[in-house]
Amino acid sequence: MSTSRKMGAEVVVVGGGIIGCAAAYYLARRGVKVVLLEKSVVGGEASGRNGGGVRAQCRERRERPLAIASIKLWVGLQAELGFDVEYVQGGNIRLATNEERMATLRRESEEELEDGLVVDLWDRDELRRLTPYLSDDFIGAKYCPSDGTANPILASRAFGWAAKREGVTLLTQTEAVNIGVHTGRVASVTARGKDGEVLIEAPWVIHAGGPWTPQLSRTLGIQAPIEPARSTIAITQRMPFLFKEFISSHDMGVYARQAREGRVHIGGVGAPPGTFDQDVPAATIAHLARGAAQMLPGLCGANFLRTWSGTLEVTPDKVPIIDHVDGIRGYVLASGFSGHGFCLGPIAGKLLSELIVDGEPSLPLHEFRLSRFEHPAGQPEASPHE
Amino acid sequence: MAEQVEVAVVGAGPGGLSAALAAAQAGAQVTLVEGYGRPGGQYFRQMAAEFQLRDPLRHQREGRALWEKVLAAGARFLPDTIVWGAFEGNLLALQGPQGPPALEAQAVILATGAYDRPVAFPGWTLPGVMTAGAAQALLKQQCILPGKRILLAGTGPLQFVLAADLVHAGANVVAVLEGARFFGKASRRAGALWGQWERVAEGLSSRLILLRRGVPFRPGWGIVAAHGTDQVESATIARLDSQWRHTPDSEETLACDTLCLGYGFIPSNTLSRLLGAKQEWRPDLGGEVPLRDRHMQTSLPGVYAVGDGAGVGGGPLALVEGRIAGIAAAARTGHHASEAEKAIRRLAPVLARERRFQRMYAALFTPGPGVYEWSRDDTILCRCEEVPQAHVRRTVALGAGSANEVKAITRCGMGDCQGRMCAHLVAHCIAREMGRPVAEIGLFRPRPPIFPIPIAALGRQSANAVVGAVTEVARR
Numbered sequence: 001m002s003t004s005r006k007m008g009a010e011v012v013v014v015g016g017g018i019i020g021c022a023a024a025y026y027l028a029r030r031g032v033k034v035v036l037l038e039k040s041v042v043g044g045e046a047s048g049r050n051g052g053g054v055r056a057q058c059r060e061r062r063e064r065p066l067a068i069a070s071i072k073l074w075v076g077l078q079a080e081l082g083f084d085v086e087y088v089q090g091g092n093i094r095l096a097t098n099e100e101r102m103a104t105l106r107r108e109s110e111e112e113l114e115d116g117l118v119v120d121l122w123d124r125d126e127l128r129r130l131t132p133y134l135s136d137d138f139i140g141a142k143y144c145p146s147d148g149t150a151n152p153i154l155a156s157r158a159f160g161w162a163a164k165r166e167g168v169t170l171l172t173q174t175e176a177v178n179i180g181v182h183t184g185r186v187a188s189v190t191a192r193g194k195d196g197e198v199l200i201e202a203p204w205v206i207h208a209g210g211p212w213t214p215q216l217s218r219t220l221g222i223q224a225p226i227e228p229a230r231s232t233i234a235i236t237q238r239m240p241f242l243f244k245e246f247i248s249s250h251d252m253g254v255y256a257r258q259a260r261e262g263r264v265h266i267g268g269v270g271a272p273p274g275t276f277d278q279d280v281p282a283a284t285i286a287h288l289a290r291g292a293a294q295m296l297p298g299l300c301g302a303n304f305l306r307t308w309s310g311t312l313e314v315t316p317d318k319v320p321i322i323d324h325v326d327g328i329r330g331y332v333l334a335s336g337f338s339g340h341g342f343c344l345g346p347i348a349g350k351l352l353s354e355l356i357v358d359g360e361p362s363l364p365l366h367e368f369r370l371s372r373f374e375h376p377a378g379q380p381e382a383s384p385h386e
Numbered sequence: 387m388a389e390q391v392e393v394a395v396v397g398a399g400p401g402g403l404s405a406a407l408a409a410a411q412a413g414a415q416v417t418l419v420e421g422y423g424r425p426g427g428q429y430f431r432q433m434a435a436e437f438q439l440r441d442p443l444r445h446q447r448e449g450r451a452l453w454e455k456v457l458a459a460g461a462r463f464l465p466d467t468i469v470w471g472a473f474e475g476n477l478l479a480l481q482g483p484q485g486p487p488a489l490e491a492q493a494v495i496l497a498t499g500a501y502d503r504p505v506a507f508p509g510w511t512l513p514g515v516m517t518a519g520a521a522q523a524l525l526k527q528q529c530i531l532p533g534k535r536i537l538l539a540g541t542g543p544l545q546f547v548l549a550a551d552l553v554h555a556g557a558n559v560v561a562v563l564e565g566a567r568f569f570g571k572a573s574r575r576a577g578a579l580w581g582q583w584e585r586v587a588e589g590l591s592s593r594l595i596l597l598r599r600g601v602p603f604r605p606g607w608g609i610v611a612a613h614g615t616d617q618v619e620s621a622t623i624a625r626l627d628s629q630w631r632h633t634p635d636s637e638e639t640l641a642c643d644t645l646c647l648g649y650g651f652i653p654s655n656t657l658s659r660l661l662g663a664k665q666e667w668r669p670d671l672g673g674e675v676p677l678r679d680r681h682m683q684t685s686l687p688g689v690y691a692v693g694d695g696a697g698v699g700g701g702p703l704a705l706v707e708g709r710i711a712g713i714a715a716a717a718r719t720g721h722h723a724s725e726a727e728k729a730i731r732r733l734a735p736v737l738a739r740e741r742r743f744q745r746m747y748a749a750l751f752t753p754g755p756g757v758y759e760w761s762r763d764d765t766i767l768c769r770c771e772e773v774p775q776a777h778v779r780r781t782v783a784l785g786a787g788s789a790n791e792v793k794a795i796t797r798c799g800m801g802d803c804q805g806r807m808c809a810h811l812v813a814h815c816i817a818r819e820m821g822r823p824v825a826e827i828g829l830f831r832p833r834p835p836i837f838p839i840p841i842a843a844l845g846r847q848s849a850n851a852v853v854g855a856v857t858e859v860a861r862r
């Protein structure tokens with residue numbers, strides 16, 4: 001029954017999450033002919049199911065310049081894409097319940113100020129004064145005013161809609177199954193959809209498949225050290241305005257933001273790895289409820305309305321892979337964002353477009369090579385998935 | 387922590403009561419969970435305690451008798467208890483004033499019933515527009531008249547019963563609009579009424595009351611719009627064609643202060659969907675229903691579904707389905723297993739008779755697809771999030787092709803009712819826009835909690851549960 005179609009493109013993007021859609025969008029803006037392949041729907045996985053945090057603080061040092069640059073893009077995103085993505089620069093508060101955590105935040109703040117990110121340390125009194133809605137359990141916090149939040153469902157899809165408007169061919173419900181290589185260079189991508197098979201001839205492939213990346217990259221003999229992980233969010237019923245910041249506490253294992261329509265989103269810090277399962281276990285709901293009530297006593301009388309899970313992907317060092325891959329010209333990996341892809345999406349897309357069009361991206365990407373895992377250094381502390 | 391039980395029954399309407407009784411009589415240890423304070427469901431709806439001195443209606447008497455048998459058989463009853471989630475391993479999460487936070491059952495019988503089908507048309511969100519079920523609950527449970535000049539629109543003989551009750555209680559029933567037109571069809575199916583003497587008698591006596599009071603009955607008519615500023619003041623009605631679409635130039639306007647809508651029922655299948663039971667799309671049974679075998683077992687071993695929640699069929703069908711499931715569930719947990727097959731076979735004739743009636747009823751009174759075309763672009767489809775039809779259509783034009791995708795973008799179904807009200811409205815709207823069958827569009831994916839649950843209560847669940855979850859993940 002499989003009918004075979006043939007198409008041509010300059011770049012095939014595999015994966016319709018925020019990374020793939022942003023890359024396709026910025027490429028199309030530069031006049032590049034792009035076909036985007038998405039196995040399901042645009043923004044339907046982690047890109048549309050995350051906590052909606054857009055932050056530069058508390059990043060691994062390698063990631064920090066990317067996050068700072070991405071936030072500059074976020075600020076102008078609504079005008080750029082022509083869709084309201086509910087982006088608000090409401091600030092980001094990272095909380096501490098103990099001295100050890102506070103010391104870590106202090107160390108981090110010195111590095112951040114050095115790198116040009118404005119952050120502030122709050123002691124207990126400032127915290128009470130500035131954020132009276134938070135629990136008394138906290139002894140201090142680090143605050144970054146330029147960080148913020150956006151609506152993940154709308155932002156990821158807005159890139160897709162804008163990409164389509166700019167001329168990208170969006171093939172949804174179409175899964176890339178094979179990448180053809182000819183004399184050491186990418187030659188084509190084969191994909192399977194409900195209308196049968198399609199072969200797209202192209203000299204470039206951007207592979208932004210999130211947790212599903214390894215199965216396709218393996219067909220090229222490339223082992224991408226990427227594991228799936230489940231991230232779960234619970235939301236309350238609509239509430240009066242409580243807070244505008246994105247707040248998180250690693251000690252309590254939860255984060256929170258209040259969306260524009262008034263519902264408070266509560267997520268868990270540290271997603272259990274190794275599973276594609278998106279069912280929400282009862283125990284996770286209990287954990288989020290306890291964390292929410294502990295962090296924000298004002299939520300004690302509120303109701304949880306709904307929960308959902310998404311599958312994000314993690315690399316061993318929790319930093320993404322954005323790279324040409326040695327040995328196969330034209331094959332670019334952009335995956336393993338480890339829960340940071342929502343914030344980094346716009347800049348990652350833009351840098352990928354520069355990598356292909358200009359040959360040289362405006363920010364260096366050599367820290368994000370796949371080959372770094374061949375000579376592993378020490379593994380840094382796990383960072384949260386927001 | 388979850389309490390281990392043999393048989394958990396969800397819902398204490400006719401199906402659930404009958405299942406609990408059969409399972410308990412067979413010797414199983416039964417826990418019956420009910421969201422309301424008293425048993426009975428809609429069919430046996432009991433009056434609030436304040437009114438119990440009055441002579442109860444026949445259904446209420448029957449319900450009371452069945453209830454007393456259930457208690458005598460030793461079943462445990464958890465009233466005011468919501469099942470807010472169903473998880474792998476037949477784990478039911480509970481929220482109520484007493485009892486454990488969760489049940490882990492060897493067999494689960496879902497008797498979750500059905501709810502009134504919302505139909506969207508201009509003005510349907512005005513105060514004074516309500517479902518027939520709401521009017522009946524006000525009348526039967528609280529002895530309150532919903533209005534003074536009442537227009538009934540919908541389908542099925544339950545409309546007669548409600549109209550007769552309203553007239554009896556002193557209301558002026560302006561008219562009863564019946565969407566179906568019976569000619570020919572009814573007489574061919576009349577055989578299914580054989581043995582349904584109580585139903586025939588009830589229907590006839592209600593009809594007689596209406597005839598005697600001169601209440602106009604208009605088959606083949608439906609609602610176009612409700613009008614009013616803060617409250618319904620009048621309604622425009624029109625003749626319907628065979629698909630239940632409005633016939634041009636047939637409109638009339640009737641003065642009324644209340645509009646009771648009874649366009650059939652939608653099965654509550656959320657729990658069986660959460661558990662992962664296979665479903666099928668059956669407009670004749672009210673919408674999406676779980677697939678079941680002869681023992682009322684879904685595609686999941688040990689998970690049974692009975693009554694209207696598994697396909698709308700009314701109280702008597704729920705009673706016999708419940709009994710079968712109760713026997714089968716008890717047998718599964720090791721009680722009277724050897725006699726179960728014979729006992730179930732003995733119920734076959736009753737089941738067949740009620741299924742015949744169900745088929746006849748569905749053939750006559752399943753609303754035509756036209757009822758989903760009564761909304762206009764500025765008509766609200768999702769009341770919680772106030773999303774008009776135009777927004778749904780725009781989103782489909784952008785490329786969204788499933789209920790979940792439209793939900794994500796428009797917020798339809800994200801509100802407090804968890805999509806119960808708008809799921810079918812939105813699915814039909816998408817299907818129409820895309821020119822595809824509604825079965826392919828499907829309903830919103832259910833997510834726990836399926837009802838809003840206090841954070842304080844959810845957090846109270848034992849810390850052991852969290853440890854359990856972490857080890858579970860580690861094992862994978």
